[in-house]
Amino acid sequence: MTATTIARSDVGAARITQAGVVRSEWIKIRSLRSTWFSLLAAVVMIVGLGTLFSGLHAHRVEQGNGPGAQIGLDATQVSLRGVFLAQLAIGVLGVLVITGEYSTGMIRSSLAAVPHRQPVLIAKALVFGVVVFVVSLASTFAGFLLGQQAQASTHAQASLSTPGALRAIVGGAAYLTLIGLLAVGLGFLIRNTAGAIATLFGIVLVAPILAAALPEPYSNDVAKYLPLNAGSQILVTMNFDPTQLRPWPGIAVTALYSVVALVGGALMLKRRDA
């Protein structure tokens, strides 16, 4: 076996293109088990918990308050509650897509192949974002439909034509995607799995608790701009909480967190040694 068997391939005018890097990241993301486990977990949480919460809600209605007395519950929101748990799986996956490369040294291969670096971050965010959005959207749809079926006995279930329902379904998937992209950005910024996961869930889950401890006039002013509080308003279709942001401004605030993390990650990726 000698190198003379290495035929010269047509080098020609080959150059790195964003499309090529995207294809590479697509191969990468689908060739890891952690991707499939995380996505499966997210699907189970969204669909399973959505159906379960809906069933429990219907049961409670049947038991006590009777039909019509829905105690103001948002049937759509009830069926999408699984999103809150699924953000754990999506967040962890978003971090791992990046820090998995740093912990194994793969990042050096990736960046040696694409020395301008930015295309790698763009491709990773794009491929991850699309995969998460598509899987999440299918799940929120399924969770909504199964959940509404489970709530049929309340005669107050929602349908796709219920105002805000479609927004909540698509928005729930968008919220998960944005939390995932926040995780990707933090992965590039922190580069360490444990550190990035801790930071992510510190911002998403712990910050609202800390904000609640602030003195009264400030407490909600801060809390409503945190990614969880702001972004999850997109799941609300009725009885809007006046102390929270409205659905669209809310999800926009969450998007801002993701953008800031990604831009920060891109700057650090360019500046730091690999």
Next chain:
Amino acid sequence: MGVCRVIEAQALTKRYGPKTAVDDLSFEVRPGFVTGFLGPNGSGKSTTMRLLLGLDRPTAGRSLINGKSYVDFAAPLHEVGALLEARAVHTGRSARNHLLAMAATNRIPRSRVDEMIGLVGLEDVAGKRVGGFSLGMGQRLGIASALLGDPGVLLLDEPVNGLDPEGILWIRNLLKALAAEGRTVFVSSHLMSEMAVTATEVIVVGRGKLIASGSVAEVIRGAGGGVVLVRTTEAERLAALLVAAQKVERLAPDVLQVSGMDSAAIGLVAAREAIPLIELTPQQATLEEAFMEITRDAVEFHGAELSGTELRGTELRGTELAPSGVGEAR
């Protein structure tokens, strides 16, 4: 030979905080040869490789490949193939998927991936996760990855690490064949014996500084050219006359070991003074000896000097052991 500098390091310097990993390092690597990049562990070889590949940014100086900075290549894998130390591969991915992902970035066809898997002999395990690979299989995957774009320049960091004798022979022949095709092959190693048989040219570094460079023969000569063994009936008188020598040791009543003077010069002195010589034998130094000689002061971690009493204890700390056979700490 005009345009013969494929890899150029120009006053390359890299500092990490207070530690200088690469210190004002300049060298050139020519095509058509295997050039060894030698140095003890921690001497800055891997850092230099990373600087050449644009992975680390130099504190000062610059490096060029084919006259360009690495980051300016439109499709770097077609120009430079690299085997990075410590297996820069995700352990959860199969070998084939790793290569496919690498190939996609630089628009290298799928067929080339299978070709390279065949070349390095990984057909049977190409679908298995890299995490389960032996060190040798990992190195073969690294070689496949480096050759993907059919590059004219190869930068290989410690390619024989962890390989069995058959694998070492394979790499050795592969490197020579690649160089014979006119490619530039730059290989780092801390194994002198390996470079002595593989490399034509060597660049020796210690503590980030250039210590020696040139052909293997030149580097050996530069290290003192070995020693000459002299057997004579008048050892004492001859020893006193060899003023040009660096060192004259009397190994036996009739045997002198002379360093820093070649056999011709010693023979002439003896002839002039009519001292009978019974034997005059140049001792050929090996690259390994030359390396030990020239890097003596540049070794990061000296071997612990073990006396008999110290050997009783079990306090041998890893870092104090002689820097041989162990992968460069990262």
